[in-house]
Amino acid sequence: MGSRAAEQRQEARQLAARLSAEGVRNVALTWVDNAGIARVKTVPAERLAAAAERGVGMSPVFDVFTSDDAITASDHLGGPDGDLRLFPDLERVTTLAAQPGWAWAPADRYDQLGLPHPACQRQFARRMTERAAAAGLELRMGFETEWVVTRAPAGHPAATGADEPLDYPCTGPAYGMTRVVELSDYLRDVTEALSVQGIDVLQLHPEYAPGQFEVTTAPGDPVRAADDVVLVRETIRAVSVRHGLRASFAPSVVAGQVGNGCHLHLSLYRDGMSLHRTPDAQWGLAPDASAFLGGILGALPALLALGCPSPASYLRLQPSHWAGVYQCWGVENREAALRLITGAPDDPDGGHAEVKTFDAAANPYLAVGAVIAAGLHGIESATRLPEPQTGDPGVLGVRERARRGIVRLPATLTEAADRLEKSAPLYEAMGEVLHGAVLAVRRAEEAHFAESEDDAIAAATRWRW
Structure with missing residues (x-):
């Protein structure tokens, strides 16, 4: 497990270096909420390795955002408490042709302990596959x-x-x-x-x-x-x-x-x-x-x-x-x-x-x-x-x-x-x-x-x- 984590860190560093050499300055990490809106956190390209290792913080409340950016609540989600981590999928990092200086990657969502977030839609699709x-x-x-x-x-x-x-x-x-x-x-x-x-x-x-x-x-x-x-x-x-x-x-x-x-x-x-x-x-x-x-x-x-x-x-x-x-x-x-x-x-x-x-x-x-x-x-x-x-x-x-x-x-x-x-x-x-x-x-x-x-x-x- 430690060897695999080290390999991922090295992969992320090499990828970040390549992106920087290509003139990429920022990476957009996206997930799609339950209203179908693509939401985003961005990181500087040189921070991609850190994002891949520790994730990027985001609130679980986004799972109950509506299409007009209002916030509702379910039995399990809603309100200001809690935090999740966005982890970019390094295999899908893509330099954006129509946005010079930018790259994109879809993200999976985990809790602070590293467990899959039960409302992560991308991981749901993967589980069904x-x-x-x-x-x-x-x-x-x-x-x-x-x-x-x-x-x-x-x-x-x-x-x-x-x-x-x-x-x-x-x-x-x-x-x-x-x-x-x-x-x-x-x-x-x-x-x-x-x-x-x-x-x-x-x-x-x-x-x-x-x-x-x-x-x-x-x-x-x-x-x-x-x-x-x-x-x-x-x-x-x-x-x-x-x-x-x-x-x-x-x-x-x-x-x-x-x-x-x-x-x-x-x-x-x-x-x-x-x-x-x-x-x-x-x-x-x-x-x-x-x-x-x-x-x-x-x-x-x-x-x-x-x-x-x-x-x-x-x-x-x-x-x-x-x-x-x-x-x-x-x-x-x-x-x-x-x-x-x-x-x-x-x-x-x-x-x-x-x-x-x-x-x-x-x-x-x-x-x-x-x-x-x-x-x-x-x-x-x-x-x-x-x-x-x-x-x-x-x-x-x-x-x-x-x-x-x-x-x-x-x-x-x-x-x-x-x-x-x-x-x-x-x-x-x-x-x-x-x-x-x-x-x-x-x-x-x-x-x-x-x-x-x-x-x-x-x-x-x-x-x-």
Whole structure:
């Protein structure tokens, strides 16, 4: 143990020296709170070794921060007492291409005695990944990140409010090449910055809403996928600032318009072989893959409280908007909450699934950890997938949906939080402290926006993510 600690100290010193030689002066250590906000402590580059050895102090109260920086409380967390230590993951230290002189690292949180903090979301994601590995399963995950870009307002860069005019720098049609032409320098710089930082970009294209774009990155292990999506968002934000633009990842930028999703893609492997390409199996799914997806589908009402954690999320979740608001699955069906993607026939590793409901207000570590927990519960309980749905459930009558067994997912945060509160598998996986902190934040968000109109909710949350 002492030898390993010495090796880590030496590694941290060498890394700090390399960063300093590259002109890096500060390192941002981030964690994501239960409201989905990326919070940060920074250290000078020369202090990175000390941070890796002893951690950086931070209050446990951040687990009960809401999206508007108010503070609530759970049975275990809240108030001014206590302290935690942030430990940077040295393997993920990244020099930031769009922020000269800066580097970034995700952090794990421990108590003063060196024990894992029970509400640390990143360690929750790691525990669930290890639980899957113990069952012989390898998971690969990746996110699609959608954002809306506008020109930064004159004067105060953080100006916001219901009357704030949104000045879109591109006016071309949805999915149109015109938008790429209008913002070609900006999009080139986004792609270049991500590439320099080791993020493998698969696609980048205009989306449906005004000023909206999407970037898809290559899958990796679940914790890395969550790290990557944090880095992707903050890189896009930094590139936007350098171009005099602002980026919003909020679920609903303008009430009534198509919002920003953050779809989660996942695939399962055993012994290096895809479980989505099993010969002669129904839908190509091996039994464990079918049960895993069945577990996710069954848990979706509760998972919404984690993947769609803001009242603004439910402004986005509208029928017939490709947001997946009905609890059903389908093969290449973009209206299904859980979409099975078959992949190219000649790709032996092709085929995966997509959870379409999630958005970027979600803490990505909670999202990947909870999805794994739900899938493993599906295997443990031998869950079976129902028949897949074709077409748009939103255009079916109420009776026809009932005949097919298609039900609407929670339409409010209150409904979703109620389902999370009653979910025994997610309570067991998350543990009492993390589960309770998440619910406390959800209830506080509900109460804060209880009397707010849709426009006011969108305006209040537009620049929080």
